[in-house]
Amino acid sequence: MRFLFSEDLETLREGTRSFLEGRNPAERLRQQDSPSLWGELVEMGLLDITDSLPLAESVALFEEVGRVALPEPLADTAAIAVPVLRSLDAAAKRASTSRVAVCHPLCPFANQAADADHILYFDVDRVLLLKPEEAELATQESIDPWRTLSTVRPIGGEVIAESSGASDFAAALGAVAASAELLGLADRMIRMATDYAATREQFGKPIGTFQAVKHLLANAQVKLEFARPVVYRAGFALETPGLTRDIAVAHAKVAATDAAIFAAEQAIQVHGGMGYTFEADLHFFMKRTWALAAIWGSREHHLGVIDQGLFTQSVGTGPQNSFQHKKANGS
Amino acid sequence: MDLHYTDAQNAFRQEVRTWLAGNVPAKRLPSFDTEEGFEAHRAWERKLKEGNWGMVTWPKEYGGRGCDLIEWLIFEEEYFAANAPGRVSQNGIFLLGPTLMEYGTDAQKARYLPAMASGDEIWAQAWSEPGAGSDMAAIRTKAVREGDTYVINGQKIWSSRAVFADWCFGLFRTDPDSARHKGLSMILLPLNSPGVTIRPIAQLDGDPGFAEIFFDDVRVPSENLLGPEHGGWGVAMATAGFERGLMLRSPARFQRTAEKLLALYRENEDTASPATRAAVTQAWMDAQAYCYSTYMTASKLMNGGAVGPETSCNKVFWSELDRAMHRAALSLSGAAAELDAPWLDGYMFSLAGPIYAGANEIQRNIVAERVLGMPRG
Structure with missing residues (x-):
């Protein structure tokens, strides 16, 4: 029992953070024609991160992706497609640098699908791998300027699995990656508001000196502190299908969504009128938050899973059931 | 990251569970904020000590088992699942104990910890004062050094367990010319010391769960100082860290x-x-x-x-x-x-x-x- 990332992972996280903050500062989010960082992400080894790290540890890196609201849809390929293809012994079906967009009943609008090398398409009991030209894409407009969405109707492609397992796995991977990004976003928005409150003056002093302002952000920080371990716990459950995984993942998505939405609401409040402008950077992070809150299972969806577990399936509750007692082989 | 218990941790859990199943009183004990309940809970603490479960994380020589924090969490899980009685000794074992472990001399550890783990000495806190609640640095109760003795005068309030407890620990102003966080010291003293008066305060439920403590020329040997003289704020913050952080x-x-x-x-x-x-x-x-x-x-x-x-x-x-x-x-x-x-x-x-x-x-x-x-x- 060790609820802690390794020191190597923390070093990797630090490196990833400084790379992402350096290459994707908030100003870049205003430059829609900014050259893609995809090649650099590949070079950093982030694309096949789940080949080199256990899924449980890779979660920490998506926190960093969220922190900078990275425009490149890294999670679709790195957090979802790579592990799913590997689980289906189909890793060879994509080039190691290729980009995969994902379309799933819980994520029905594929992001940047037209520019992807492949689309991984999940039905309830079937998985298809398509080229973008093997699908009819109908554009949908996201509130997030960096998410180019479309619905996907396959007209070709290859069936690579016919079971619900891969779809369930993708749903869990997608929800945990989105949850991790939401943690990073929440942290970023709290920090932005903290910085703003330290410089904006009213009544002759920084508004951050006022307790009413402090407590808004303290509350957001408390919510975040108690969402983070829930997401890490779900990351550890990813490899093992079953009720425990389903509930851990659902809990993670609810906790991370609540923490990030709450952080966004406190952050805009602290920014005052500036927070409601396009000029302040905050809106990029709020919009990514709203997007990630919606996909890979909304709050409603995941609360339903937990409700089922607690009231219908009678999952073990109470202090003796914090974790599974048996040591699983090979995980 | 490994969220599975080891075989040894599972075996430890089983050992705790078995002992508790054979020893937890079938009937809920009366509230430890009554005289009868306090003694019933003290008897439970002694029972725990018989099984060597008083404070599992402490070293064996102080009445513990040398368990790590994960084992402590497992112990707590089994303890609450078994509906075992509340810990009347909580101020001592969860708050003062870890602070003693960090700041105490070897003599202090040997003197206080075993009696704390066995329920023979039950501790109250003496932090707050009428003018020092949330603003704890406003403490005024004085402990004046006279040779190897502190002479304490003043008043504490909201002292949990003080009505029936044996000892208290708290912050006192040892440097009369000091202000705020400086010049405070952590001192341990028996509540039956001459000059100590306890006035119970009835809580919401009517039971005397906390009290005022009045100090009138109370003489305490200087060896009862915990940590550096005038450096009590840091010691208290460590205690508060345990309190808020993990153990309480x-x-x-x-x-x-x-x-x-x-x-x-x-x-x-x-x-x-x-x-x-x-x-x-x-x-x-x-x-x-x-x-x-x-x-x-x-x-x-x-x-x-x-x-x-x-x-x-x-x-x-x-x-x-x-x-x-x-x-x-x-x-x-x-x-x-x-x-x-x-x-x-x-x-x-x-x-x-x-x-x-x-x-x-x-x-x-x-x-x-x-x-x-x-x-x-």
């Missing part, structure tokens, strides 16, 4: 309450509203979240890390969770919610949670200023 309220306590709340919901499912069902679900999630967070903190500490100001988040989280859970339970209880019963008792006690151990407003200030770095002022 283990997650098992809230997981057990959440489990009981779920059972209560099921009993009343026909009349319960969706709103309460949502509150019950949220309670279960939050109790789990507190558990995961504590395992993470324990792992960090076991890996050589330290507890920082972020622990102020804990106190806010668990105290408001506890209140919410009891509120939901009363909502499910219908007209019977008015009657004296464990959920109502629990609700009343849960109202104290956001107040004691540093009011939640203070905790939020600490989070804002020391975690987020917001400006003071």
Whole structure:
């Protein structure tokens, strides 16, 4: 029992953070024609991160992706497609640098699908791998300027699995990656508001000196502190299908969504009128938050899973059931 | 990251479970805030000591088992699952004990810890004063050094367990010319010392759970100083760190309450509203979240890390969770919610949670200023 990332992972996280903050500062989010960082992400080894790290540890890196609201849809390929293809012994079906967009009943609008090398398409009991030209894409407009969405109707492609397992796995991977990004976003928005409150003056002093302002952000920080371990716990459950995984993942998505939405609401409040402008950077992070809150299972969806577990399936509750007692082989 | 228990941890859990199954009193003990209940709980502490379960994390020579923090969490999980009695010795074992371990001399550790673990000496806290509640640095009660003796004069208030306890520990102003955080010292003293007067204060439920302590020329040997003279603030902050951070309220306590709340919901499912069902679900999630967070903190500490100001988040989280859970339970209880019963008792006690151990407003200030770095002022 060790609820802690390794020191190597923390070093990797630090490196990833400084790379992402350096290459994707908030100003870049205003430059829609900014050259893609995809090649650099590949070079950093982030694309096949789940080949080199256990899924449980890779979660920490998506926190960093969220922190900078990275425009490149890294999670679709790195957090979802790579592990799913590997689980289906189909890793060879994509080039190691290729980009995969994902379309799933819980994520029905594929992001940047037209520019992807492949689309991984999940039905309830079937998985298809398509080229973008093997699908009819109908554009949908996201509130997030960096998410180019479309619905996907396959007209070709290859069936690579016919079971619900891969779809369930993708749903869990997608929800945990989105949850991790939401943690990073929440942290970023709290920090932005903290910085703003330290410089904006009213009544002759920084508004951050006022307790009413402090407590808004303290509350957001408390919510975040108690969402983070829930997401890490779900990351550890990813490899093992079953009720425990389903509930851990659902809990993670609810906790991370609540923490990030709450952080966004406190952050805009602290920014005052500036927070409601396009000029302040905050809106990029709020919009990514709203997007990630919606996909890979909304709050409603995941609360339903937990409700089922607690009231219908009678999952073990109470202090003796914090974790599974048996040591699983090979995980 | 490995969230499976080892074989040794599972075996330890089994050992705890077996002992508790054979020893936990079948009947709920009377409240330890009554004289009868206090002694019944002291007897339970002695029973725990017989099984060597007084404080499992302490070294063997001080009455412990040398367990690590994960084993402590396992012990707590079994303890709460078994409905074992509340720990009347909690001020000592959970707060002063770890502080002694860090700041005490070997002689002090040997003198105090075993008697603490066995329930032979039960401790009260003496922090707050009428003019020093949330603003603890405003402490005025003086301890004047005369040779190898401190002479204490002044008054403490809201001292939990002080009515029946044997000893107290607290902060006193040892440098008469000092102000605020400087010039305070942590001193340990027997509550039966000449010059000590205890005036019980009835709590919400009418029982004398806390008290005022008056000091009138109380003489205490200087060897009862814990940590550096005039450096008591740092010692107290370490204690407060344990209190808020990890030990005082283990997650098992809230997981057990959440489990009981779920059972209560099921009993009343026909009349319960969706709103309460949502509150019950949220309670279960939050109790789990507190558990995961504590395992993470324990792992960090076991890996050589330290507890920082972020622990102020804990106190806010668990105290408001506890209140919410009891509120939901009363909502499910219908007209019977008015009657004296464990959920109502629990609700009343849960109202104290956001107040004691540093009011939640203070905790939020600490989070804002020391975690987020917001400006003071």
